[in-house]
Amino acid sequence: MKHTLKYISSICLLFSMFMSYAQENTATPTAKETVPVKSQTVATKSEVQEVVKPDSIKTDRYGLRVGVDLYKLTRGLYDKDYKGVEFTGDWRLTKKYYLAAELGFEDKTTDDDRLNSSATGTYIKGGFDYNVYQNWLDMENLITIGMRGGFSTFSQQLNSYKIYNPNPYWGEQPPIVDGQKYNGLTAGWLEVAMGLKAEVFNNVFVGFGVQLKLLLANSKPEGFDNLYIPGFNRTYDGSFGIGFNYTVSYFIPIYKKKIVIPTNPKTAPKK
Amino acid sequence: MKKIISLLLVFTFGLSSCEKDDICDPNTPTTPRLVITFYDANNPSTLRPVTNLKVIGKDMKEGIIFNENATDESKYLTSGSTVSIPLKTNDNSTTYTLILDSNNPNVAARNSDVLRFNYTHQDEYVSRACGFKTTFALDPLSDGVPVSRPFVLTDGDSNGLWIRQVYVKNYKVELENETHIEIYF
Numbered sequence: 500m501k502h503t504l505k506y507i508s509s510i511c512l513l514f515s516m517f518m519s520y521a522q523e524n525t526a527t528p529t530a531k532e533t534v535p536v537k538s539q540t541v542a543t544k545s546e547v548q549e550v551v552k553p554d555s556i557k558t559d560r561y562g563l564r565v566g567v568d569l570y571k572l573t574r575g576l577y578d579k580d581y582k583g584v585e586f587t588g589d590w591r592l593t594k595k596y597y598l599a600a601e602l603g604f605e606d607k608t609t610d611d612d613r614l615n616s617s618a619t620g621t622y623i624k625g626g627f628d629y630n631v632y633q634n635w636l637d638m639e640n641l642i643t644i645g646m647r648g649g650f651s652t653f654s655q656q657l658n659s660y661k662i663y664n665p666n667p668y669w670g671e672q673p674p675i676v677d678g679q680k681y682n683g684l685t686a687g688w689l690e691v692a693m694g695l696k697a698e699v700f701n702n703v704f705v706g707f708g709v710q711l712k713l714l715l716a717n718s719k720p721e722g723f724d725n726l727y728i729p730g731f732n733r734t735y736d737g738s739f740g741i742g743f744n745y746t747v748s749y750f751i752p753i754y755k756k757k758i759v760i761p762t763n764p765k766t767a768p769k770k
Numbered sequence: 771m772k773k774i775i776s777l778l779l780v781f782t783f784g785l786s787s788c789e790k791d792d793i794c795d796p797n798t799p800t801t802p803r804l805v806i807t808f809y810d811a812n813n814p815s816t817l818r819p820v821t822n823l824k825v826i827g828k829d830m831k832e833g834i835i836f837n838e839n840a841t842d843e844s845k846y847l848t849s850g851s852t853v854s855i856p857l858k859t860n861d862n863s864t865t866y867t868l869i870l871d872s873n874n875p876n877v878a879a880r881n882s883d884v885l886r887f888n889y890t891h892q893d894e895y896v897s898r899a900c901g902f903k904t905t906f907a908l909d910p911l912s913d914g915v916p917v918s919r920p921f922v923l924t925d926g927d928s929n930g931l932w933i934r935q936v937y938v939k940n941y942k943v944e945l946e947n948e949t950h951i952e953i954y955f
Contacts, residue, residue: 612792613901662893663794663900664801666856668827668834669864675893675902723895736897 566748580608605729620653622730681720712740794900803854811954824872828865882926906943
């Protein structure tokens with residue numbers, strides 16, 4: 500069941516990736532076509548020059564983008580074992596680089612075959628994103644590859660467990676209710692984050708991202724293990740982990756930088 | 771660029787679905803059984819195989835299966851020099867009847883002795899897939915107050931004991947690759 504769910508979500512994700520690609524592909528040729536048309540009008544009509552000028556000069560807007568992870572937020576509605584929220588933020592440093600951070604809280608009950616445990620805690624992730632997407636004109640879409648360092652402080656509660664007995668001559672023992680709580684746990688990890696953000700309305704972006712994680716430090720409780728780390732998600736036997744988010748964010752423009760597009764032979768006068 | 775991202779995505783999903791997670795590896799040491807080794811009472815340093823020993827837990831109808839391939843009564847029998855028997859994981863004592871020569875058509879020739887093991891048990895975390903295991907510590911031999919015995923040997927029928935002596939080799943029952951109890955007969 501878990502596996503099928505994983506597959507379905509994986510396939511959905513894959514499709515959404517292609518869909519977004521398709522949209523961009525259709526969007527870019529139209530943008531391409533408009534450019535020569537406009538430059539022609541520049542040559543012929545002088546009174547439309549006022550309208551055309553912004554095209555020859557590219558204005559990059561710099562500022563802060565703040566958002567929230569809708570996946571975590573809505574998961575609490577249908578999954579009774581999960582409560583969580585994640586706020587995201589990024590600050591545009593240069594043309595391509597963004598400082599990025601995420602701050603979140605998660606409360607997750609994990610029900611495995613033999614163990615039932617809850618993990619509760621907050622986490623912070625910080626790092627950078629690099630925008631590999633070449634935007635046309637004033638579009639501000641992003642396809643990013645980035646790195647993050649993550650840190651989480653959390654507590655774990657072992658709710659119940661089963662004894663693994665390969666020789667159940669005396670019968671299978673029912674689950675044992677424990678309730679032991681392990682406080683003050685911490686974990687640190689590295690992430691490679693791939694993301695996509697598209698501006699759907701003025702300054703409003705939707706995006707999604709996947710993260711590959713590598714657990715570096717993990718304070719395991721005495722006599723138990725960290726089965727779920729807020730921010731890192733489920734742990735595996737190794738130190739590998741994955742994550743996913745679906746964000747809606749708002750861009751707060753703070754200042755602008757004008758860049759003359761080098762492909763345009765005309766040096767347009769400043770506004 | 772698209773290729774790189776697609777590759778990374780495929781890589782990610784590949785990893786996430788191949789990760790072994792929910793199956794407990796049979797080689798993982800989990801709840802151990804009590805390992806009993808049989809020795810010759812007349813020559814204590816040599817192993818002595820039992821003949822058609824059947825081990826039945828108290829209040830149980832069936833004996834412990836030693837030979838899984840057999841279909842008839844013989845699957846409950848062993849003629850080796852060592853047996854491994856499970857202890858109750860939720861109790862502090864387990865009682866077994868050890869019937870020597872149990873398939874002898876002459877009922878009078880069968881000899882059953884009752885061994886009761888007293889212990890404390892502790893649950894220990896193993897892994898996500900395996901959950902917890904229980905390990906045991908046999909009660910120490912003490913005549914003081916309270917009296918404690920690692921085992922109690924009684925006669926199951928009225929034809930005397932076939933077990934001459936029981937010796938605790940290992941009070942801690944944590945692994946199955948060592949002998950915990952030695953029986954001399």
